[in-house]
Amino acid sequence: MPLFHIGLIVNPLAGVGGPAGFKGSDGMAEAALAAGVEPRAAERTRTALEVLLPLRERLLFRTFAGAMGAELLTEMGFAHEVLGISAGAVSHASDTRLAVQRLQEAGVALLLFAGGDGTARDVAEAVSEGQPVLGIPAGVKIQSGVYAISPRAAGELTRRLVEGGLVRLASGEVRDLDEAALRDGRVASRWFGELTVPQEGGYLQQVKQGGVESEELVLADLAAWLEADWQPGVRYVFGPGSTLHGLAQNLGLETTLLGVDVVEDGRVIAHDVSEAELFALVAGTPSYLLVTAIGGQGHIIGRGNQQISPRVLRSIGLERLRVVATKRKLSTLEGRPLLVDSGEIVLDDAFPDAVRVWTGYKEELLYPLSR
Incomplete structure (x- = not known):
């Protein structure tokens, strides 16, 4: 470990x-x-x-x-x-x-x-x-x-x-x-x-004391936070997965469920981009990368989102990576860390030992990450 x-x-x-x-x-x-x-x-x-x-x-x-x-x-x-x-x-x-x-x-x-x-x-x-x-x-x-x-x-x-x-x-x-x-x-x-x-x-069982966590409500809360925090001229890369797709829908954006989309100034400027298209869109332009974790497995990079390549990650900057996940999804990991597998060991080693995870309205968790 x-x-x-x-x-x-x-x-x-x-x-x-x-x-x-x-x-x-x-x-x-x-x-x-x-x-x-x-x-x-x-x-x-x-x-x-x-x-x-x-x-x-x-x-x-x-x-x-x-x-x-x-x-x-x-x-x-x-x-x-x-x-x-x-x-x-x-x-x-x-x-x-x-x-x-x-x-x-x-x-x-x-x-x-x-x-x-x-x-x-x-x-x-x-x-x-x-x-x-x-x-x-x-x-x-x-x-x-x-x-x-x-x-x-x-x-x-x-x-x-x-x-x-x-x-x-x-x-x-x-x-x-x-x-x-x-x-x-x-x-x-x-x-x-x-x-x-x-x-x-809060662990998931603590959330359940007040009722089962609703993913729909969490995504609505996250959308409200992101919408209030949009930065003009900054590009937001939405990775694949139902969590980010649901987040986009709450923002009134039509994104692809299993693809990578780019949003700027509150609208989708590129749908289902390839690695080369994504790199061209973020190179030299301030950007944030939103990804989610594969439930039960924990990968945030390197599984189903290979468009987010090492050069894309370097261009955006690891400090501008944001993981979006509900507490319920994190609980499926049973304490195991989130995972990255970018394809470059040197880049994987550059990731921090813990990453910020958006889990609710103005709520972030610090969660361990491994390679």
């Missing part, structure tokens, strides 16, 4: 200001350490990672040297790659930002980071839009909505993703208090951006 790639960044000094009574650690870490405060971020991270120990053989972490992650991963026996080292003896915000950049470039499916609101701000400054991240709470103050409710909860949510559970993606706010004002007795919180974070997703 292929390894699941996770990024890990630990802010070793997160939380040290709290026990010292500094209301935070920003700019006060050295003073807190001088006062005898013991850093706790590593132990908080250890608590999260302990949940993943039974899956150790399935994981490969990417991290920075020493206290930023590698030291703890070595102690716990997790396989990992070290992609950098902090610039000084004590890590700084610039080290966190650099680590975010390098871990993303290495293609992690999820970026775990341990810290507080200051760390979340550093992550937000460097992270690419749409990169799933999850905070392990280790700071003094946690105003941001990008942290799990506890270190163990962060581990449980990550475990669910690795094991193929449905994990919904949402937008979480990054907020931070003005610590100088806080020390003067004033509470001032500011918004610093948003991050894409996983939340606990």
Whole structure:
């Protein structure tokens, strides 16, 4: 089974200001350490990672040297790659930002980071839009909505993703208090951006508690979301299959059930295209690719949609791939990953370890992918 790639960044000094009574650690870490405060971020991270120990053989972490992650991963026996080292003896915000950049470039499916609101701000400054991240709470103050409710909860949510559970993606706010004002007795919180974070997703049996999921209603919801989000001048490639055909019908579009069609500005501009025709339509033109999974099997590329060739995929960009599937269809996989078989091993390896799946109105799940 292929390894699941996770990024890990630990802010070793997160939380040290709290026990010292500094209301935070920003700019006060050295003073807190001088006062005898013991850093706790590593132990908080250890608590999260302990949940993943039974899956150790399935994981490969990417991290920075020493206290930023590698030291703890070595102690716990997790396989990992070290992609950098902090610039000084004590890590700084610039080290966190650099680590975010390098871990993303290495293609992690999820970026775990341990810290507080200051760390979340550093992550937000460097992270690419749409990169799933999850905070392990280790700071003094946690105003941001990008942290799990506890270190163990962060581990449980990550475990669910690795094991193929449905994990919904949402937008979480990054907020931070003005610590100088806080020390003067004033509470001032500011918004610093948003991050894409996983939340606990619903398994099919949870959906059934409120009634059986209706595919017709789900497709209507997805159509409403897509219609509200059309980008002018952008081409949307609809892959084959009843899910995408039903989505198109809800948009008032006549597409081919088993073919590939191209939509632009709310109308079909090409029906049942060949690979060569599709490449000519997307080369040099901003495009999105919509595909679905084969029920019970899980292939999204390479089965019944060979028109979507490696050069088409490269032209569109893997970051513009969107999988459309109901929770019911995903449940038929019974936790098995989605699959790609583009015909080129190098391209297959470039796919992320987890992809975004549209499952309802403004609802996305993060789901594992394999080759």
